[in-house]
Amino acid sequence: MLDFFTIFSKGGIVLWCFQGTSQLFTPSVNALVKSVILQQRTGTDTFSHDSLTLKYKLDNEFELVFVVGYQKILQLSYVDKFLSDIQLEFRNKYKDELTHGNMCGSFDFTSIFHDVLRRNEEESKQEALAPKKMRTFEDSQKSKKTVASMIESKKDEKKGSKGKENKTPKAPSPQAAPTKASPAPSQPAAPSPASNGDLDEETLRKNREAFFARGKKKDTAAAQGAAIPKSPEASKKKGKSARVWVNEGKKSGNLDWSGSAGDAEALQNGTLEDTKAIPTQAERALVGQMSGGLLDLEAESSEEEEEEEEEQVLAPSKPSANKSGGGFGMFKMFKNLVGSKTLTAEDLEPVLEKMKDHLIAKNVATDISGKLCESVAAKLEGKVLGTFGSISTTVKNALQEACIQILSPRRRVDILRDAMECKQQKRPYIVTFCGVNGVGKSTNLAKVCFWLVENGFRVLIAACDTFRAGAVEQLRTHVRKLNALHPPERHGGQEAVQLYEKGYGKDAAGIAMEAINYARDCRFDVCLVDTAGRMQDNEPLMRALSKLIKVNQPDLVLFVGEALVGNEAVDQLTKFNQALADHSNMTNPRLIDGIILTKFDTIDDKVGAAISMTYTTGQPIVFVGTGQTYTDIRNLNARAVVNALLK
Amino acid sequence: MASKKAEQNVVTYVTKGLQNGDPTVVGIIVAVVVVLLTIIFFAVRSRRGTKRQGILLMGICDSGKTLMFTRLVHKKFKQSVTSVKPNSGSIGLPQGNKSLPVTDLPGHERLRTQMLDDNKALARGLVFVVDSGTVLKEMKEVAEYLYTILTDRVISQNAPPLLIACNKQDLMLSKGAGVIQKAMEKEINTLRVTQSAALQSTDSTGNNNTFLGKRDKHFSFADIKPLRVEFVECSARGKDENGEADLEPVLDWIGRVA
Numbered sequence A: 001m002l003d004f005f006t007i008f009s010k011g012g013i014v015l016w017c018f019q020g021t022s023q024l025f026t027p028s029v030n031a032l033v034k035s036v037i038l039q040q041r042t043g044t045d046t047f048s049h050d051s052l053t054l055k056y057k058l059d060n061e062f063e064l065v066f067v068v069g070y071q072k073i074l075q076l077s078y079v080d081k082f083l084s085d086i087q088l089e090f091r092n093k094y095k096d097e098l099t100h101g102n103m104c105g106s107f108d109f110t111s112i113f114h115d116v117l118r119r120n121e122e123e124s125k126q127e128a129l130a131p132k133k134m135r136t137f138e139d140s141q142k143s144k145k146t147v148a149s150m151i152e153s154k155k156d157e158k159k160g161s162k163g164k165e166n167k168t169p170k171a172p173s174p175q176a177a178p179t180k181a182s183p184a185p186s187q188p189a190a191p192s193p194a195s196n197g198d199l200d201e202e203t204l205r206k207n208r209e210a211f212f213a214r215g216k217k218k219d220t221a222a223a224q225g226a227a228i229p230k231s232p233e234a235s236k237k238k239g240k241s242a243r244v245w246v247n248e249g250k251k252s253g254n255l256d257w258s259g260s261a262g263d264a265e266a267l268q269n270g271t272l273e274d275t276k277a278i279p280t281q282a283e284r285a286l287v288g289q290m291s292g293g294l295l296d297l298e299a300e301s302s303e304e305e306e307e308e309e310e311e312q313v314l315a316p317s318k319p320s321a322n323k324s325g326g327g328f329g330m331f332k333m334f335k336n337l338v339g340s341k342t343l344t345a346e347d348l349e350p351v352l353e354k355m356k357d358h359l360i361a362k363n364v365a366t367d368i369s370g371k372l373c374e375s376v377a378a379k380l381e382g383k384v385l386g387t388f389g390s391i392s393t394t395v396k397n398a399l400q401e402a403c404i405q406i407l408s409p410r411r412r413v414d415i416l417r418d419a420m421e422c423k424q425q426k427r428p429y430i431v432t433f434c435g436v437n438g439v440g441k442s443t444n445l446a447k448v449c450f451w452l453v454e455n456g457f458r459v460l461i462a463a464c465d466t467f468r469a470g471a472v473e474q475l476r477t478h479v480r481k482l483n484a485l486h487p488p489e490r491h492g493g494q495e496a497v498q499l500y501e502k503g504y505g506k507d508a509a510g511i512a513m514e515a516i517n518y519a520r521d522c523r524f525d526v527c528l529v530d531t532a533g534r535m536q537d538n539e540p541l542m543r544a545l546s547k548l549i550k551v552n553q554p555d556l557v558l559f560v561g562e563a564l565v566g567n568e569a570v571d572q573l574t575k576f577n578q579a580l581a582d583h584s585n586m587t588n589p590r591l592i593d594g595i596i597l598t599k600f601d602t603i604d605d606k607v608g609a610a611i612s613m614t615y616t617t618g619q620p621i622v623f624v625g626t627g628q629t630y631t632d633i634r635n636l637n638a639r640a641v642v643n644a645l646l647k
Numbered sequence B: 001m002a003s004k005k006a007e008q009n010v011v012t013y014v015t016k017g018l019q020n021g022d023p024t025v026v027g028i029i030v031a032v033v034v035v036l037l038t039i040i041f042f043a044v045r046s047r048r049g050t051k052r053q054g055i056l057l058m059g060i061c062d063s064g065k066t067l068m069f070t071r072l073v074h075k076k077f078k079q080s081v082t083s084v085k086p087n088s089g090s091i092g093l094p095q096g097n098k099s100l101p102v103t104d105l106p107g108h109e110r111l112r113t114q115m116l117d118d119n120k121a122l123a124r125g126l127v128f129v130v131d132s133g134t135v136l137k138e139m140k141e142v143a144e145y146l147y148t149i150l151t152d153r154v155i156s157q158n159a160p161p162l163l164i165a166c167n168k169q170d171l172m173l174s175k176g177a178g179v180i181q182k183a184m185e186k187e188i189n190t191l192r193v194t195q196s197a198a199l200q201s202t203d204s205t206g207n208n209n210t211f212l213g214k215r216d217k218h219f220s221f222a223d224i225k226p227l228r229v230e231f232v233e234c235s236a237r238g239k240d241e242n243g244e245a246d247l248e249p250v251l252d253w254i255g256r257v258a
Helices: A026-037 A079-093 A095-099 A110-129 A147-163 A172-181 A197-213 A220-241 A251-255 A258-287 A294-324 A326-338 A345-361 A366-380 A391-407 A415-424 A441-454 A471-485 A508-521 A539-552 A568-582 A608-617 A638-646 B002-020 B023-049 B065-073 B109-122 B139-151 B153-158 B177-196 B248-257
Strands: A002-009 A014-019 A046-049 A052-059 A064-071 A429-435 A459-464 A497-500 A526-531 A556-562 A594-598 A621-625 B054-058 B087-092 B099-104 B123-131 B162-167 B229-233
Touching: A002 A026, A002 A079, A014 A110, A026 A046, A026 A052, A026 A064, A052 A079, A064 A079, A079 A095, A079 A110, A345 A366, A345 A391, A345 A608, A366 A391, A366 A608, A391 A608, A391 A638, A391 B109, A415 A429, A415 A441, A415 B177, A429 A441, A429 A539, A429 A568, A441 A459, A441 A471, A441 A526, A441 A594, A441 A621, A459 A471, A459 A508, A471 A497, A497 A508, A508 A526, A508 A539, A526 A539, A539 A568, A556 A568, A556 A608, A568 A608, A594 A608, A608 A621, A608 A638, B002 B023, B054 B065, B054 B109, B065 B087, B065 B099, B065 B123, B065 B248, B109 B123, B109 B139, B109 B153, B123 B139, B123 B153, B123 B248, B139 B153, B139 B162, B139 B177, B162 B177, B162 B248, B177 B229, B229 B248
Parallel strands: A429 A526, A429 A556, A459 A497, A459 A526, A556 A594, A594 A621, B054 B099, B054 B123, B123 B162, B162 B229
Antiparallel strands: A002 A014, A002 A064, A046 A052, A052 A064, B087 B099
16 A cells, blocks of 8 residues: 655665555655755645655654655555554664664664554554544644634624524633633633533523523623623533543543643743743844944844843743742752753743744744744654753754755856856846835846846846836836946947836736847847736736736746735735746746845844745745845845844 | 951861861862863863864765765665755775764755855865766756855865765766866856856855956866865766775775875
């Protein structure tokens, strides 16, 4: 059933592999490594390549990767369990070799592999025969909800239930009342639907009857009064008796939250305090730095970083220490210092949560900071912490590494080199600029043009913004200025920059095409195509852009985006990419090849947009616009950005 | 005054304790001595660690670095996939009982600059691995990586010897070292123009705009002294998987470098 199974070290040496078919597995595994592990997308554990589905598991202690591949059409339910079983067996068997880092021994694992595989297959067969089990609470959607969302949903459902009688999920309402008084963690507040569903049904029905009896008065306060008397009963039962239900005996342990509730609460308070603290820290850090450039920012940051880190380490541990008594807390601290320990998901969670908030505060899009943190968690889980390593430093380092990886270009970007090659082939190098309104497309086009002219290229600017009033005039002014700066005498009697314009209201794709033909005839080296700004949701305009790119096949499609955007960055880029893919009617459509990040001088250390944009598309940031003059265009320095981000 | 008195008190307490053989005083002195010794030990060890003594295997993705690493270090053929982390081991040298650490750096674009920054200071010699079968197609990428290595401040300061290993000579359509050298020189000739005109980076440290080679001449590897560049042909795979690798020239070079 399995096509292949392979165990390899993160260094890339294959320790052991099993091949079910004669198909080579290396390309699939390479694709997995390149597009999942190296793109920081390790939050999810499946990946599909050609006709195969690949599942993988990282062993961070011994730096191993376990990959299983099977045909996409198969639905193998046992693969997850199988992977962890194999991991366990392999680690047990070769513990010595692995701890010594000996990756080149002979790993004869075939018999164990087949044993484990057979066992898992049989188990899954039996499971398929057995009647379907009920979902446990931990599996359900409700367990993932936070307290805040529960409270909101209560209000919504109250409003909703006025109209509709048979709306069932009113379950949280009796419990939500006590949660308002004291913010307890979500899990004790939410009842397990399996264990006391019938009780809830009953209270629900009663509530509803009471509610509709008074419904004509439309007195919502009274309705709430009806709900409240019921709620203490419900919460008392849950809090104290830890009742054993007849058919779900083992559940009782899960419901007894009395011990850990305090800790969790303290933890939450800790996080809240910290999120409040971070912006002020950052703000304070800004004060002295306005005078210097980005470099100064880095140098100063290091000390404060340490302080902040220490605070972060202490914040979660303090409250819990108070609960369990001072002396024990001290002991724990020493134990943390001395013993080397393995990182678990629980250890990482509070730190990552804080990191996520920090990233969001730095303007990284919400879901992207979530994904990044997941990926870091997957990379660190199971790793052995050194004697003096603290969790937050480890997480920070991993996150830094991840961010640098994201910002480093995935492919070669050297516009000058490519333009030179086009020059040899006697055709113009075509660059298209696109983006939403007002991000600085024309301004940065002029800057790029200046840079190209300085390097001895002749440039034609195609004014394809036929929509906004003044767009053509703006470009004409730029051309005049550039020609004044670089008079024709210096370029062999020819004008260094020319504008190709056809006025307003015409079809942009047509103008671009004419301009490119003109550029070819008149021996221009580069043709820069300026397009009209458009909202990513405006379908007709997106269709027009797609047509322009499809017809002209530019060498480079640059997306211009501001560094000021937060969550919007992802939406813009995905929609632009999607539109280019959807409207092109081609199997291999031209997508965005690179990003220009503008207004970078206005954001100081809120550099999150750079991460959001590169993570979304995987494309590099080609230029960064940093000011008003022609020379204010730069390359992105990944390290400086990441330092500003994690400060 | 008070501090002087306290100092005197301590001194008298220690001398008295020593004369009487008081276990607390002796214990304290022993502890202090042990701590000092440990600090000295670690200081000496870390200094030795910074000495340049390793060989770095570099090159773009799929050029055969990891296989060359296993061949050199473990004398074995191993299948390999794209690396995420560097591999390190040590290679025994034929002359004497010396051994030399070897590090295989991942070649993926996302990792290579980071890896180079982390390891460049430790290099005694650099082996730049090239896939002779596809090198002409990938020349732009190969040359750009080589260019970053050659213009790197630390590397041009330390000037470790550089070996360009034209790997995969077992393939039918592989190019010879001479052809590869010519193509590389031609590509770097254009690259040094475009790269030195590249934009400044955002942190205002300025770009590394050093011009490689002599200005009014075509680029040649002979002109970039003090860096010494050599080209060899080799094959990490060998004739077949179980056979011997054809890495004699590389081993020979390592022997000369060590």
